[in-house]
Amino acid sequence: MNAISGIVVKDRALASESLTGLLGHAEPTTATVPLKPSAAMLAAGARAGGVSVEAAWKIYLAMIKAAE
DSSP states (O other), rough: OTTTTEEEEEEEOOOHHHHHHHSOOOOOOOOOSSOOOOHHHHHHHHHHSSSSSHHHHHHHHHHHHHHH
16 A cells, blocks of 8 residues: 555545556655745645645645655
């Protein structure tokens, strides 16, 4: 099970198998990202996820913490 197998989309949990279709079979990679996203990054994440900017911020922090 990977770190986001418990994600919920529109009131339904995604199984690990669904995530493979969603994310593909890409090899793990790393990237340098800011610990604090810009306002534009948060706004873009909020729009993409259909959530508030505050929720996008919490999601971003959780992703950073999970990558440590």
